[in-house]
Amino acid sequence: MGSPAAGDTRGGRVVDAYGFFLEPTVLRECSAAIERSRQYAGRRRARWDASFRYKNFARDGKLKRYCRKGIPDEYRLDVWLSITGTDRRVATENGLFHKFKSSSCAEEFLAVINEDLKRTFPDNINFQTGEQNALTPIHQRLKLILASFVNSTPEIGYCQGMNSLAAMLLLLKSTEEIAFYMLHHIVTVLVPPQFFSSDLKGLRIERLVFRQLTHKYCPVQARLLDTISGFEVLFDKWFICLFIDVVPPELVLRIWDCLLYEGFKIFHRVAVTLIHIIGSDLDGGNMDVVKLSSIIRGMKGRPELYDCPAFMSRIFSFTSIKRKELARMREAHAVAVESEIRQVEERRAKRAGKTRKSSAISPSPLSTTRL
Numbered sequence: 001m002g003s004p005a006a007g008d009t010r011g012g013r014v015v016d017a018y019g020f021f022l023e024p025t026v027l028r029e030c031s032a033a034i035e036r037s038r039q040y041a042g043r044r045r046a047r048w049d050a051s052f053r054y055k056n057f058a059r060d061g062k063l064k065r066y067c068r069k070g071i072p073d074e075y076r077l078d079v080w081l082s083i084t085g086t087d088r089r090v091a092t093e094n095g096l097f098h099k100f101k102s103s104s105c106a107e108e109f110l111a112v113i114n115e116d117l118k119r120t121f122p123d124n125i126n127f128q129t130g131e132q133n134a135l136t137p138i139h140q141r142l143k144l145i146l147a148s149f150v151n152s153t154p155e156i157g158y159c160q161g162m163n164s165l166a167a168m169l170l171l172l173k174s175t176e177e178i179a180f181y182m183l184h185h186i187v188t189v190l191v192p193p194q195f196f197s198s199d200l201k202g203l204r205i206e207r208l209v210f211r212q213l214t215h216k217y218c219p220v221q222a223r224l225l226d227t228i229s230g231f232e233v234l235f236d237k238w239f240i241c242l243f244i245d246v247v248p249p250e251l252v253l254r255i256w257d258c259l260l261y262e263g264f265k266i267f268h269r270v271a272v273t274l275i276h277i278i279g280s281d282l283d284g285g286n287m288d289v290v291k292l293s294s295i296i297r298g299m300k301g302r303p304e305l306y307d308c309p310a311f312m313s314r315i316f317s318f319t320s321i322k323r324k325e326l327a328r329m330r331e332a333h334a335v336a337v338e339s340e341i342r343q344v345e346e347r348r349a350k351r352a353g354k355t356r357k358s359s360a361i362s363p364s365p366l367s368t369t370r371l
Helices: 024-029 031-051 061-068 073-084 086-092 096-102 107-119 137-152 162-171 176-190 201-217 219-226 231-241 249-262 265-281 289-301 308-318 323-361 365-370
Strands: none
Touching (some): 024 289, 031 061, 031 073, 031 308, 061 073, 061 249, 073 086, 073 249, 086 176, 096 176, 107 137, 107 162, 137 162, 137 176, 162 176, 162 249, 201 219, 201 265, 201 323, 231 265, 231 289, 249 265, 249 308, 265 289, 265 308, 265 323
């Protein structure tokens, strides 16, 4: 486990252990929480050294408990590779990544990737673009990973947000091959099915599950959110980026430690807890999308999100979400989402039919000119 306090000063600005700039207000208001997290990380590192010095990461109750309490940076990638089975894929699929890497990426995806590269982690010292907005070596590595992923999963392609997932993996000193395989696991195994499909079916179902869980665990806050039209889209970044740029980087990684071991139910435990935390900021009489968006954007400045041990303990004491419960919810909400998708497709087909009919009856100005 890294710690913001483990960072240094570069160019007159303080950065954390992963290269993210720390704002002066964070240093001033969150220093006590940062220090508690740093001391805790040191104690946990000693326990990992005593228990896993030979790096035998068999899935059992002890490893699960240790993951919940945080994986030290020195062990993190090795543990993630083991608990996801990615280490076995790397060993058995020898050369597969290099095949995808050497293939050309579809231009339609490459254009979007190139645009997203410039927007990736502007608050991180490692991703600062050069003169005239020139891409740096780490940007080029990120581009290679994303293009390779597109080549490996053309049915999914590229979705905005994948750049942040892959970039976070690179900040953990991952090789391109490891980052590629971990990204592949996150997108195709960890998140629910059809999460990144063209109609976003999986994401839309998960929004409704999140809403239902919010009503269960945070009924007061949920009722306030229900008064805000279209509030769900404000939380899409939570889903797509798995809390990157929503909570501090150290907490993101602590969440991922549990996500990768226990599955997507951890996402909902975290999300519901975050709703409970911001509950005191929700003004029932004067809340709208703009104010809610401001509250969400300001979450990274909350001291309680820099005290990683306390927050992670809170998600497990505040909620109890089971896989079977989530499966039932998804099955129930899938009916409504599928119906909505069909209605949209039918309306689109009708509009397309009217357009074709109109074109057949009335010649275009270009046709008239040619006549």
